[in-house]
Amino acid sequence: MPVIDAHSHPVPRGWPDLAEVTGSPGPWPSLRLESEREAMIVIGDRDFRRITDQCWDPEVRAADMDADGVDIQVVSPTPVFFSYAQSPEAAAKVSRIFNDLTLEICAPLPDRLLPFCQVPLQDVDAACAELDRCLEAGHRGVEIGNHVGDRDLDDPGTVEFLQHCAARGAPVFVHPWDMPISPRLDRWMAQWIVGMPAETHLSIIAMILGGVFDRVSDDLRICFAHGGGSFAFWLGRFENAWHMRHDIIGTSEQPPSAYLDRFSVDSVVLDERALRLLVDTMGAERVLMGSDYPYPIGERPAGRVVRDADFLSERDRSLILGGNAERFLALSPATEASP
Ligand code: CO
Numbered sequence: 001m002p003v004i005d006a007h008s009h010p011v012p013r014g015w016p017d018l019a020e021v022t023g024s025p026g027p028w029p030s031l032r033l034e035s036e037r038e039a040m041i042v043i044g045d046r047d048f049r050r051i052t053d054q055c056w057d058p059e060v061r062a063a064d065m066d067a068d069g070v071d072i073q074v075v076s077p078t079p080v081f082f083s084y085a086q087s088p089e090a091a092a093k094v095s096r097i098f099n100d101l102t103l104e105i106c107a108p109l110p111d112r113l114l115p116f117c118q119v120p121l122q123d124v125d126a127a128c129a130e131l132d133r134c135l136e137a138g139h140r141g142v143e144i145g146n147h148v149g150d151r152d153l154d155d156p157g158t159v160e161f162l163q164h165c166a167a168r169g170a171p172v173f174v175h176p177w178d179m180p181i182s183p184r185l186d187r188w189m190a191q192w193i194v195g196m197p198a199e200t201h202l203s204i205i206a207m208i209l210g211g212v213f214d215r216v217s218d219d220l221r222i223c224f225a226h227g228g229g230s231f232a233f234w235l236g237r238f239e240n241a242w243h244m245r246h247d248i249i250g251t252s253e254q255p256p257s258a259y260l261d262r263f264s265v266d267s268v269v270l271d272e273r274a275l276r277l278l279v280d281t282m283g284a285e286r287v288l289m290g291s292d293y294p295y296p297i298g299e300r301p302a303g304r305v306v307r308d309a310d311f312l313s314e315r316d317r318s319l320i321l322g323g324n325a326e327r328f329l330a331l332s333p334a335t336e337a338s339p
Contacts, residue, residue: 001318002071004325005302006173007225007266007290009078011041011055012101021097022090029080041080048080054294058108064293065112068301071322073293074329075106076143077118079177084148088123095120095130103138114140114329116173122148124157128164140329141171145178146203146224153203154210162212166220171328175225176200192297200229204263205238209251213262220262221328223288227274228265232281264328266290267320270299272309284316288325 011031018028027044034040039055041048053060065073081098083091099117106113117134119127121144131142142165148155153162153174165172179185179195204224207213224231231238238256242249252259264286269275278287289306292298299305306312306320326332 001322001326002331003069003303004072004074004289004322004329005065005068005070005291005293006074006223006288006325006328007268007298008061008073008075008293008302009055009295010075010102010105011039011051011078012098012105013039013053013056015097015101018094018097022086022093024086024090026086028094041078043080049295052294056105058105058113061294062109062112065302068291068303069307070291070302072112072114072325074114074116074141074173074325075102076116076173076175077102079143079145079175082118082145082177083120084122084145084178088120088126091120091122092126092130096133099130099134099137099139106138110138116141116143116171118143119161121145121158121161124160124164127157127161131161131164131168131170135168135170141173143173143175146174146176146199147178152206152210154206154212159210159212159216162216162220162222166217169219169330171221171223171330173223173225174200174203176203176229189297197226197229200224200226201231201234204228204231205256207263208256208259209249211252213259214253218262221264221330222262223264223266223328225266225268225290226292227267227269227278227287228263228282232265232278235281260286264288264324267303267306268292268299270305272305272311275305275309276311279312279316279320284312284319285324287320288328289321 014031019026030042032040037053083094095118102115106115117139119130121127176196176199179191185191242255266288268290289303291302
């Protein structure tokens with residue numbers, strides 16, 4: 001069974017001036033090459049993140065995958081390119097540019113690098129159209145941000161898009177992004193280490209209490225990044241509140257714990273105790289190995305905690321390292337009905 005990393009990102013080595021392409025002032029991301037192997041992602045005029053050729057060179061990725069014992073990577077957009085705050089037309093153009101560049105990055109290794117596309121999620125028709133175009137072009141699924149401004153995953157447009165993904169058999173990876181800006185979160189990478197897990201937690205709650213799992217087809221294969229954020233740790237509090245304050249949050253047909261078989265999470269929690277909680281809560285069939293490669297707070301070697309976890313049976317370890325992702329990606333005939 002192949003070892004599959006379900007959570008990695010690319011950044012192309014360059015792209016057109018997005019203000020020019022879209023006719024909108026942005027702020028837009030651009031890339032400042034600093035050497036053959038290093039570059040800076042710049043948002044507007046602010047340095048955002050230093051990256052290396054791991055982001056754009058498939059041979060460099062492949063060498064790292066070999067070193068880590070990874071056969072296949074899912075290559076999903078870096079969220080800073082989503083452009084959900086821009087006009088749908090501008091976001092559609094930007095999505096098309098990055099989706100096509102990601103195909104180019106993955107093309108030399110078609111059996112090892114599986115591209116996921118981004119879509120202009122602020123406009124459901126444009127999002128469905130870009131997904132369809134990308135699936136035709138070779139993308140294997142889609143990554144979406146966990147919210148569009150103040151609209152969460154239970155937004156009617158987003159639900160319609162998710163239904164479209166289910167109908168097309170396209171797996172959906174949900175990545176937190178666009179964390180709240182506050183002086184309290186602007187220190188110590190708090191947006192990443194506190195904001196991101198809270199964002200993902202809220203998104204899963206929105207799927208449940210917003211009745212999305214009650215409405216959308218159970219063919220939907222959906223996976224949340226970073227172990228589903230804070231969700232698993234606080235499921236008991238959520239479940240208790242659903243029963244005790246049913247007048248306020250009893251908006252789903254069933255209690256929260258009844259929906260755990262409707263979604264998966266990745267394994268990027270970087271701690272064996274957290275992985276054990278995830279496996280105990282979600283079941284070993286619902287955890288997919290991921291690394292967040294090549295970003296610095298991801299896991300290297302990819303899958304380290306899963307491989308080292310003493311509590312996992314060999315069957316469960318094998319499912320998390322690859323079997324579950326095979327099902328999520330529909331790489332082999334599905335033997336189970338749900339994701
Ligand atoms: Co990521």
